Amino acid sequence: MNKEKYGLLTAISMIVGIVIGSGIFFKADDILSAVEGNVILAILAIVTGGLIMLFGAYSVSFIAGKNVKSSVLIDYVELGYGKRVAYYVGLFASVVYFPSLVSIVSYVSANYTIALFHMDSNDVWLLSFIYLLLSYVFNYVSPLLAGYFQVSTMMIKLIPVALVFIFGLIYGQTSGTLYENLSSSSMASGGGGFALALLSTAFLYDGWIVSTSINSEIKNPKKNMPKALVIGSTIVILAYVGYYAGLFGVLNVDEFLFHQDQSVFIAVERLFGQISSRFLMVFVVISCIGTLNGLSLASIRGLYQVYARFNEKTKMINVSQSNGMPKTSFMFSMAASLVYLAVFYGNELDLYNGVFDLAELSVGFLYLVYAMIYIYIIRHEKSLSKIKRFIFPIGALIGSGFILFATTMKYGFWMFLSFNFVILLIGYVVKKHYRLTFKEEM
Template sequence: MEQELQKRYGLLTAIAMVIGIVIGSGVFFKAEKILVATGGNLPLGILAWIIGGIIMVVCAYVFAIMATRYEKVNGIVDYAEVALGSKYGYFVGWFMAVIYYPTLTSVLAWVSARYTCVLLGWNIVGGEAMALSGFFLVASYALNALSPKLAGKFQVSTTIIKIIPLVLMAVFGTIVGLKNGILISNFTSGPIANASSSNPLFTAVVATAFAYEGWIIATSINAELKDAKKNLPRALTFGTLFVVLIYILYYTGLAGAVKNSIMMKGGETGAKIAFSTVFSNAGGIVLFVFVVISCLGTLNGLMLGCTRGFYSLAARNAGPKPEMFKSIDQNTNMPTNSSIFALLLSGLWLLYFFGANLTPVSWFGPFSFDSSELPIVTIYAMYIPIFIMMMAKEKSLSFFKRFVMPFLAVCACVFMVVAACYAHSKEIIYYLIIFAVIMVLGMILNSNKKYANS
């Protein structure tokens, strides 16, 4: 079997991966939560979108600088390794492979099923939704594992498709809202209900983290990206800026479609109500189909990164059984064993998400947390030492690139961590216990002790 991945993806696929993973579910999934968190205060909600977007763009820009200098297997692991050594690189890689990738992938499988159920009029927490979640998870795995080139084309296609409902709502929702006065009313009415937490802005910003997350997964294909040192920075920079712009415009258009009170009460059907209001019932259904496709495109991008999680460790002869996980299928040029294990982990995290968040009584008691948010905040915490060491080591960079942007990135990450503490309070303690157990397990199972202790 071959032991190296081929250079098969171009700049368009990389940009589509950044935009396609980020845009897809969070902007629909979290729009209602942000309104509820702010008590229907639309300007405060938009401020949360702006702050979350700035955090993403600043961090992506700093990693884009590193991407011009380093290229191996899985960008974020490369950067952690260069900045703090192979032990920290393994620490980050293990977290990405066991927690970050599979938790987000499993949540996206359910979100895709959720909006499919809304479209079909089914229960979003019933057996139908969970059956669809499992089907979407396996289908996404099959697409990536059996035909990675087709998965890349699917990513580009769904990225184009998913932009359609966002642009249409941004344009026509704003126009309709200005004509009927709803947009102005939503902007000027202030809070219309009690905020869901004592720190509404922090809670709202943490909610945007899920909507904005995913761009870092684009670095997982740097070993398969043509001219990665040029194309990956371009994809990160252009992709994240585009996402922030389209999100804010969409959120504004949404506020012109329906009153904040309706969106807040709409629950999972909030987006469908808005689309049906602006484009009629038939048009709303058609555009909502695009929303479902959008979610599936995001799931595909996450699975693309997820299948390479254990391979990125094995390629460094680290982690459990590296010889098994770094083997590559001659026909598909995919790390098959890594892909299969990623599917298993995603299935386990999907089961956890259901038992912790969707059942009337949690299966896990106090050890229940929102796996769509806390793993994302954790990765921001892991960025902090990388940015600090970048300032210390990268002496050939200009003052702006070496100090100004990494310092801003550190501030952005610290803000995100503090906001998460306010938003999730005691839930974080139990999450950190689970996190610590998994990370210790990773250190025990690492077959390359020299790598882990260097």
């Protein structure tokens, strides 16, 4: 694959662009519902989730540029636990994590597009399918253009976030809505507690590790990747806290829970009027598409990064001569995302006797991998200062423990665990069948 295609701004934009853009617009009602409408607890969950991300990103930044191969997520599991463990982590990331996120963000992008243009709501799944295909094809055919698009959408998506923050707080002060939300609690049912609210914030903040999928393609990665992780994470936290404070100044809790994913439309229209709100909602849709673009960019590289570590030249590492992109990995990741989109559609058909949120479970389960990386830093990075080696990684490790606990409480956890066991078993069979051996230098 082509080396050093992206600069610091692209790496930062991947973090900001992937994290901000989908969850920020449709997870507020989930967080509020989990804490039974308690706005103070909801804000506390948002801040706590942000601190977990910041501690984790800062910890990983200490090692992100040291051994540049392909992905920090796989590279440092390999460094601390061996090639075989890294292989299975890579399989989970490339077969479950990335494709499932691509599918759900395709749906979110389509859902907001339908609402923006008053289209037939029955067309949302067809549009999701179209968005998913286009995002993969775009990133495969023109990876450089896709990178530039990622930078542009980062700038665009900050516009509605900043405007809601500023004008939402002003509106909340004059109308008293913000004070009302902070001083009262809705009687909404369905709770689940602070733990499930924290799991929803994990989805909000998910994506910072995705930028490491282009680690070996970043210019001067030892210097730029740590900067990107810290700067991007800080921007995200400030944006989230400000944005949700603005929303809580416009809508009361019961309105949030009633309108659910459409709450952002109601809030923006109340702030800026119908015509202006339609204009701003265009930016919301673009920001969601930007998130989809960044996830597809990372997903395409998934299996390539796993199987490029073997001596045998498997089909998974076939690279296009025209654009330097992995061909088979591209086709597999796109097919997997389509399968997961069908799984999400099963929720609408009530096939699982409950909401099987595959994407949120994937995000929560990934914190087990994060914990492994933090433990590696604590055990082996002796050259770091005590604060960098112990304080931040231990803080991140504790946060990961909370997220993992919340994941076990999520509906469908055991079904998800069984599904992952099957995926890893297939990976084991494939490795044995082709007698794949790892490169010595890896």
